[in-house]
Amino acid sequence: xxxxxxxxxxxxxxxxxxxxxxxxxxxxxxxxVMLQNNPLSGLIFLVGxxxxxxxxxxxxxxxxxxxxxxxxxxxxYLYQLNxxxxxxxxxxxxxxxxGIALPTFCENSLYLWCSIVLATILSVFITQAFNTILQQWxxxxxxxxxxxxxxxxxxxxxxxxxxxxxxxATSGAQFSSYSLLHLVPDSILGIAEVFLFNSTLAGIIFLxxxxxxxxxxxxYALAGSVLAIGIALLYGGQITIISLGLYSFNAIxxxxxxxxxxxxxxxxxxxxxxxxxxxxxxxxxALTTLLKPFAIPVLTMPFILVxxxxxxxxxxxxxx
Amino acid sequence: xxxxxxxxxxxxxxxxxxxxxxxxxxxxxxxxVMLQNNPLSGLIFLVGxxxxxxxxxxxxxxxxxxxxxxxxxxxxYLYQLNxxxxxxxxxxxxxxxxGIALPTFCENSLYLWCSIVLATILSVFITQAFNTILQQWxxxxxxxxxxxxxxxxxxxxxxxxxxxxxxxATSGAQFSSYSLLHLVPDSILGIAEVFLFNSTLAGIIFLxxxxxxxxxxxxYALAGSVLAIGIALLYGGQITIISLGLYSFNAIxxxxxxxxxxxxxxxxxxxxxxxxxxxxxxxxxALTTLLKPFAIPVLTMPFILVxxxxxxxxxxxxxx
Amino acid sequence: xxxxxxxxxxxxxxxxxxxxxxxxxxxxxxxxVMLQNNPLSGLIFLVGxxxxxxxxxxxxxxxxxxxxxxxxxxxxYLYQLNxxxxxxxxxxxxxxxxGIALPTFCENSLYLWCSIVLATILSVFITQAFNTILQQWxxxxxxxxxxxxxxxxxxxxxxxxxxxxxxxATSGAQFSSYSLLHLVPDSILGIAEVFLFNSTLAGIIFLxxxxxxxxxxxxYALAGSVLAIGIALLYGGQITIISLGLYSFNAIxxxxxxxxxxxxxxxxxxxxxxxxxxxxxxxxxALTTLLKPFAIPVLTMPFILVxxxxxxxxxxxxxx
Numbered sequence: 001x002x003x004x005x006x007x008x009x010x011x012x013x014x015x016x017x018x019x020x021x022x023x024x025x026x027x028x029x030x031x032x033v034m035l036q037n038n039p040l041s042g043l044i045f046l047v048g049x050x051x052x053x054x055x056x057x058x059x060x061x062x063x064x065x066x067x068x069x070x071x072x073x074x075x076x077y078l079y080q081l082n083x084x085x086x087x088x089x090x091x092x093x094x095x096x097x098x099g100i101a102l103p104t105f106c107e108n109s110l111y112l113w114c115s116i117v118l119a120t121i122l123s124v125f126i127t128q129a130f131n132t133i134l135q136q137w138x139x140x141x142x143x144x145x146x147x148x149x150x151x152x153x154x155x156x157x158x159x160x161x162x163x164x165x166x167x168x169a170t171s172g173a174q175f176s177s178y179s180l181l182h183l184v185p186d187s188i189l190g191i192a193e194v195f196l197f198n199s200t201l202a203g204i205i206f207l208x209x210x211x212x213x214x215x216x217x218x219x220y221a222l223a224g225s226v227l228a229i230g231i232a233l234l235y236g237g238q239i240t241i242i243s244l245g246l247y248s249f250n251a252i253x254x255x256x257x258x259x260x261x262x263x264x265x266x267x268x269x270x271x272x273x274x275x276x277x278x279x280x281x282x283x284x285x286a287l288t289t290l291l292k293p294f295a296i297p298v299l300t301m302p303f304i305l306v307x308x309x310x311x312x313x314x315x316x317x318x319x320x
Numbered sequence: 321x322x323x324x325x326x327x328x329x330x331x332x333x334x335x336x337x338x339x340x341x342x343x344x345x346x347x348x349x350x351x352x353v354m355l356q357n358n359p360l361s362g363l364i365f366l367v368g369x370x371x372x373x374x375x376x377x378x379x380x381x382x383x384x385x386x387x388x389x390x391x392x393x394x395x396x397y398l399y400q401l402n403x404x405x406x407x408x409x410x411x412x413x414x415x416x417x418x419g420i421a422l423p424t425f426c427e428n429s430l431y432l433w434c435s436i437v438l439a440t441i442l443s444v445f446i447t448q449a450f451n452t453i454l455q456q457w458x459x460x461x462x463x464x465x466x467x468x469x470x471x472x473x474x475x476x477x478x479x480x481x482x483x484x485x486x487x488x489a490t491s492g493a494q495f496s497s498y499s500l501l502h503l504v505p506d507s508i509l510g511i512a513e514v515f516l517f518n519s520t521l522a523g524i525i526f527l528x529x530x531x532x533x534x535x536x537x538x539x540y541a542l543a544g545s546v547l548a549i550g551i552a553l554l555y556g557g558q559i560t561i562i563s564l565g566l567y568s569f570n571a572i573x574x575x576x577x578x579x580x581x582x583x584x585x586x587x588x589x590x591x592x593x594x595x596x597x598x599x600x601x602x603x604x605x606a607l608t609t610l611l612k613p614f615a616i617p618v619l620t621m622p623f624i625l626v627x628x629x630x631x632x633x634x635x636x637x638x639x640x
Numbered sequence: 641x642x643x644x645x646x647x648x649x650x651x652x653x654x655x656x657x658x659x660x661x662x663x664x665x666x667x668x669x670x671x672x673v674m675l676q677n678n679p680l681s682g683l684i685f686l687v688g689x690x691x692x693x694x695x696x697x698x699x700x701x702x703x704x705x706x707x708x709x710x711x712x713x714x715x716x717y718l719y720q721l722n723x724x725x726x727x728x729x730x731x732x733x734x735x736x737x738x739g740i741a742l743p744t745f746c747e748n749s750l751y752l753w754c755s756i757v758l759a760t761i762l763s764v765f766i767t768q769a770f771n772t773i774l775q776q777w778x779x780x781x782x783x784x785x786x787x788x789x790x791x792x793x794x795x796x797x798x799x800x801x802x803x804x805x806x807x808x809a810t811s812g813a814q815f816s817s818y819s820l821l822h823l824v825p826d827s828i829l830g831i832a833e834v835f836l837f838n839s840t841l842a843g844i845i846f847l848x849x850x851x852x853x854x855x856x857x858x859x860y861a862l863a864g865s866v867l868a869i870g871i872a873l874l875y876g877g878q879i880t881i882i883s884l885g886l887y888s889f890n891a892i893x894x895x896x897x898x899x900x901x902x903x904x905x906x907x908x909x910x911x912x913x914x915x916x917x918x919x920x921x922x923x924x925x926a927l928t929t930l931l932k933p934f935a936i937p938v939l940t941m942p943f944i945l946v947x948x949x950x951x952x953x954x955x956x957x958x959x960x
Contacts, residue, residue, distance in 0.1 A: 079908060081956070111875065122919060125912070129952035133777055137453055155926035162876035235431065236482030268399060272445070279442060286475035293613045293933045312449035316401070457773055555751065556802030588719060592765070599762060606795035613933045632769035636721070 010039065021087075022073070029069045029092025034194060034206070034221070035256050036213045037088050044209035045195070049100060051205065052197035061103050064113070068099025068120040075124045082128075091127055094146040095120040100196050101150045101299070104166070111162045119149045138315060139308055142257070143300045154296050178239050187225035190248020194300075198244060210256075217256055224248070224255025224277050231281045247281055253303040254280045258310055272310065280306045330359065341407075342393070349389045349412025354514060354526070354541070355576050356533045357408050364529035365515070369420065371525065372517035381423050384433070388419025388440040395444045402448075411447055414466040415440035420516050421470045421619070424486070431482045439469045458635060459628055462577070463620045474616050498559050507545035510568025514620075518564060530576075537576055544568070544575025544597050551601045567601050573623040574600045578630055592630065600626045650679065661727075662713070669709045669732025674834060674846070674861070675896050676853045677728050684849035685835070689740065691845065692837035701743050704753070708739025708760040715764045722768075731767055734786040735760040740836050741790045741939070744806070751802045759789045778955060779948055782897070783940045794936050818879050827865035830888025834940075838884060850896075857896055864888070864895025864917050871921045887921050893943040894920045898950055912950065920946045 013020040027042030030049070036042070046066075053061030072095030076086050085091065098119045106112050123145040130141035157163050185200055192203035211218040228251030232242045241247065258273045283302035291298055333340040347362030350369070356362070366386075373381030392415030396406050405411065418439045426432050443465040450461035477483050505520055512523035531538040548571030552562045561567065578593045603622035611618055653660040667682030670689070676682070686706075693701030712735030716726050725731065738759045746752050763785040770781035797803050825840055832843035850858040868891030872882045881887065898913045923942035931938055 118918065118922075121915065125915075125949060125953050128956050129949050132952050132956050136456060136776060152922055152926045155929040156875075156922045157925075158929050159881075159925035160872065160875035160877050160922065162874070232480065234482070235476075235480035237480050241479075275441065275445075278438065282438075282472055282476045282480070285477075285479035286472045289475040289478050290614060294930060309445065309449050312452050313445050316448055316452050456776060552800065554802070555796075555800035557800050561799075595761065595765075598758065602758075602792055602796045602800070605797075605799035606792045609795040609798050610934060629765060629769050632772050633765050636768055636772050 007040075025073050025087060025089055026066075026069055026092065028087075028089030029073060030089070030096055031209070031213070032089040032093035033096050034210060034253070035260055036210065036217070038213040041209040041213045042089070044205060044212065048192075048197075048202045048205035048209065049096075049195060052192065052195060052199050052202035053100075055199040055202065056104070056197060058103055058108075060108060061100055064103045064116055065096055065099035067113075068095040068116055071095070071117055072120040072124050075121050076128075079124075079128075081124070082131075085131075091124050094123040094127060094143060094149070097143060097146040097195070097300075098123055098149055101146070102153060104196050105150075105154060105297075106157075107164045107166055109162075109164070115153055115163055119153055122152075123149050137312060139311055142304045142307060143253075144304055147299045147301050147304065150299060151296050155294065178233055178242070182243060183226060183229060186229055186243050186245055187222055187248060188245075189243075190225040190228070190245030190252055191221060193245040193249035194252055203245075217259060220255045220259045221252045224251045227251065227274070227277050228281050231278050235281075237281075237285070247284055250284050250298075250300060250303040250306075251277045251280045253300060254306050254310075257303070257307045261311060262314065272313075276306050276310050279309075327360075345393050345407060345409055346386075346389055346412065348407075348409030349393060350409070350416055351529070351533070352409040352413035353416050354530060354573070355580055356530065356537070358533040361529040361533045362409070364525060364532065368512075368517075368522045368525035368529065369416075369515060372512065372515060372519050372522035373420075375519040375522065376424070376517060378423060378428075380428060381420055384423045384436055385416055385419035387433075388415040388436055391415070391437055392440040392444050395441050396448075399444070399448075401444070402451075405451075411444050414443040414447060414463060414469070417463060417466040417515070417620075418443055418469055421466070422473060424516050425470075425474060425617075426477070427484045427486055429482075429484070435473055435483055439473055442472075443469050457632060459631055462624045462627060463573075464624055467619045467621050467624065470619060471616050475614065498553055498562070502563060503546060503549060506549055506563050506565055507542055507568060508565075509563075510545040510548070510565030510572055511541060513565040513569035514572055523565075537579060540575045540579045541572045544571045547571065547575075547594065547597050548601050551598050555601075557601075557605070567604055570604050570618075570620060570623040570626075571597045571600045573620060574626050574630075577623070577627045581631060582634065592633075596626050596630050599629075647680075665713050665727060665729055665732065666706075666709055668727075668729030669713060670729070670736055671849070671853070672729040672733035673736050674850060674893070675900055676850065676857070678853040681849040681853045682729070684845060684852065688832075688837075688842045688845035688849065689736075689835060692832065692835060692839050692842035693740075695839040695842065696744070696837060698743060698748075700748060701740055704743045704756055705736055705739035707753075708735040708756055711735070711757055712760040712764050715761050716768075719764070719768075721764070722771075725771075731764050734763040734767060734783060734789070737783060737786040737835070737940075738763055738789055741786070742793060744836050745790075745794060745937075746797070747804045747806055749802075749804070755793055755803055759793055762792075763789050777952060779951055782944045782947060783893075784944055787939045787941050787944065790939060791936050795934065818873055818882070822883060823866060823869060826869055826883050826885055827862055827888060828885075829883075830865040830868070830885030830892055831861060833885040833889035834892055843885075857899060860895045860899045861892045864891045867891065867914065867917050868921050871918050875921075877921075877925070887924055890924050890938075890940060890943040890946075891917045891920045893940060894946050894950075897943070897947045901951060902954065912953075916946050916950050919949075 014024045024039050027039035028037055029042065030045040031038050031042035033045060049065050050062035053059050069092045073092050076091035081091065099116060102112060102116050102119060126145035126148060127141055130144055134141055153163065157165050188200055188203035188207060189198065191206045192199050195206065207218055210221055225248040228248045229242055232247040237247060254276050255273065258276050262269050280302050283305055284298060287298040287301055334344045344359050347359035348357055350365040351358050351362035353365060369385050370382035373379050389412045393412045396411035401411065419436060422432060422436050422439060446465035446468060447461055450464055454461055473483065477485050508520055508523035508527060509518065511526045512519050515526065527538055530541055545568040548568045549562055552567040557567060574596050575593065578596050582589050600622050603625055604618060607618040607622055654664045664679050667679035668677055669682065670685040671678050671682035673685060689705050690702035693699050709732045713732050716731035721731060739756060742752060742756050742759060766785035766788060767781055770784055774781055793803065797805050828840055828843035828847060829838065831846045832839050835846065847858055850861055865888040868888045869882055872887040877887060894916050895913065898916050902909045920942050923945055924938060927938040927941055
C-alpha cells in the first residue's frame, strides 16, 4: 500500500518536475539492462553497480557508469530522438553497460574517460540507426550498441595505444570437480556477470531489483542460470569458467527476453525457451573460439543472436 | 509407362495414408539437398548416403542422417510451420546434411547423438526464421541452417569438450601434375562431396538420382563440376584438393540453383551461370583462407553467397 | 565564362555522339570514386591515377584502371542495367578502384589481367545486387563492391597460387615524434591514399579535381584529413602510419559523403560529421586488428560502415 502510493507520488513528480523526469529516465536506463522498465529496479541496479565496482577494487566504475548513462540520455534528448523510447530508458541501457565495461577492461586514464563519453554518444547513434534497420523485421536492437561499441574500442587499442588494456585477471582457484552445493551461489554470480561483476552480493542485489518489478522474471532469470550451468557441466565445460557464472549471464538475458516477448504460455513456448537457453550456452562456447584470435570477450553477443533468432521464429508463429 | 503409373500410385497413397505421406516428406527432404522435389531422387540419394557412410568406414552415418531428417520433420510438423513447404521437404534437407556432417567430423559418442538431435531441431527454427528475414528480398535460405548449425557445434567443441573432433584424415596420394583422364571421375567425386563423401560410387548414385528427375540438371551438375576443376587447375589450385572434388561441390550446387531459378535461356543467362561457377571457385578459395584460424571447413557457404548474389541480381533483371 | 561554354558544348556532344557519351560515362566513373558526378573532375582524377602509377614505379596501373572502368561500363550497358545510374558512372567507380588495387597488391602477370577483368565484371553484378538489397533502407552501396571483390581475390591467392601477392613495401623512415609542419603535406597524402597512392603530387591533382566541381567539398576533404591526423596523434597512433595518410583516406571519404548527403547545415549536423570522422579513425584501427590474421588491408571498409550508420541515423531525423 505504501509502495503503491510512493510509486504514484513519484509518477506525479516526474510529470511536473523536469529534474525528476530526467532522474526517472536515468533510473529506467539502469533497469532496461535487464529489460525492466521500472525506476525502482533501476535504483537497485545502480546500487548494485556501485557496490560491484567497489568489490572489484575499481570504485571509479560507479561514477563512470553514471556519467555514461547521463551523457547518452542528454545526447538523445538534444537530438530529439523518439521521445517515448527516451522516457523508457531505451537510449541509456547500452551506455550503462559501456560505462562498466570500458573501465573494467582498460587502465584508468584521461583517455579512458574521453573514450567512455565518445562511446556512449556513439551508442545512442547506433541504437537509433539499428532500430530503423531492424524495424523491417520488428526486432529490437537489444544490447548490440554496447557490444559493437565496446569491441570497437578494445580492437582499436593495439593501433591507438593511448588507451591501454588491463592485463586479464588470473582467476584464483582451479577446480577439477563440481560440487552441487555451489549451484545456487554460482547461479547468482551469473546474474552479477550480466553487469560484468564477479560478486555474489551484487548478484543478490540485481536479483532483488528484478523481483521488485516481477517475481516471475526473477525466477526465470535464476532458472535460466541454473539450467545453463547444468548444460555446461554435462557437455564438459571448464569448471573454473562455469563457477564464475560465465556460461550463465547470456542464458539469463535470453530467459528474460524470451519470457518477456512470448505472449503464449503453452508447452511449445516453454520448450523453445528451454531450447533457447541450451542454444545460448553453445553459442557462448562457439563465439569464444571465434573471437580468440582477436582477444576480445564475447560480451552479450550470444544472447543477441539467440534472441533475434527466437523472436523472428516467434513472429512467424503469431502471423498464422 | 510403368514408371508413370508407379508414380501416380504413390501420389494417391500419400494422399490417403498418413505414414506414406510422412515417408514421402522424408524422401523429398533427401531430394532437396540438391534441390530435387522428387521422392524417387530422394530414395536414390538415401541409398547413396548409406553406401557413402559404409565406404567411409562409418556405417553409423546412414542411421544418423535418417534420424536427423525424421526429427526435423517431426518438429516442423508439431510446430505447424508452413505446411506446403513441409510437404516439399524444405524443413528436412538441412537436417540431412547435419546428420552426415556431425558424425563425419566428430567421434562417435552419446554426446554426438544428442548433438545431432539438438542441431536438427535448431536447423528447423533457423530455416523458419531465415525464410521470414529473407522474404524481403525473395531469397531462399538454401543451406544456411546446415552451415551455421554445423559451425556452431564444431566451434563449441574446444570449450564444451564432451563432443570431440575427429583428427582430420591425411589424404593419401600427393600429385604434382594433373592427368586429364581423371577429369570425369574427379567431377563425379565432386558430386559425392555435396554429401561430404569421398567415393566415386556414391557420386554415380547421386548423379543417377538427379537424372531420374531431370536430365538437364544432371548435365548442368556434371558440367559445373568439370568447369570448376578446369578453373582451379588454370589458377594454380593444389592438385590433391582438386582431385578430391573439393573445388567442385559448391560449383555443382551453384550450377543447379542458377539453372533452376533462371527462367530465361538466353546468352546473357548462360554467361552469368558460367561466371557464377567461376566465382564459386574463387569464393571457395577465399573462405578457406578466412576460416583457417578457426579450423572449420567452408561447407556450402561459397555456394550460398554466390547464389544469393546471383538471385538478387536476377530479380532486378526480371523487374524491368 | 569560357568554362561554362565548354561544358555546354560537351553536354551537347554527349547527347548526339555515342562515343562522346561513352567517354563521358568513363570520366564520370573516375569522378564518382570521390562522389563527384562531373566529367572534368573525372578527367583530372584519371590524370592523377596515371601519374600516381608512374610515381609508384608501376606504370601499368593507369592502363589497368582504364581497362577496368571500360569493361565494367560495357558489361553494365550490355545487361541494360539502370540507365540513369549508368550515365552517372555508378557502375564504374568500383571498377576504377579495383583496377588500381589489384596491380598494386599483386605481381604483374597474365593472371593479374584476367583477374582484373573478372573482378570488374563481378563488381557490376555486386553493385546491382547490393543496390537492390540496400534499397529497403535507402542506403547506397558506396565502395562495398570494390572492397569485397578485392578481398575475394587477395584471400583466394594462398589457394589459387597463379595470382601472386607483392611482398609488402617496407616503409622508409621511422619517426618518433611528429612535426606540425607535416600536417598539410600529410593531409594531402591522405587524399592520394583514397586512390591507394603514396604521392603528394597525385594528392594535389585529386584535390584540384574535387575543387573544380565544388570548392566546399575540397575544403571538407582537407579538413577531414587534418582532423583524422589530429585524432590519431592524440590517441597514440603510430607516427609512420599517420604520416603516410593511412588514417586519413577513410576519414576524407566519410567527410565528403556526410557533407554531400546532409541537407541541413545546423550545429547538430556539423557535430555529427565531426563525430563521424572521429569514429572513422577508431573503426580504421579496429578493423586493422580484425583483419590482421587474414593479412588483408582494410581498404575503404571503415568509411562504408560509418557512412551507413550515419545515413541510417540521418534518415530517422528527416522522417520526423
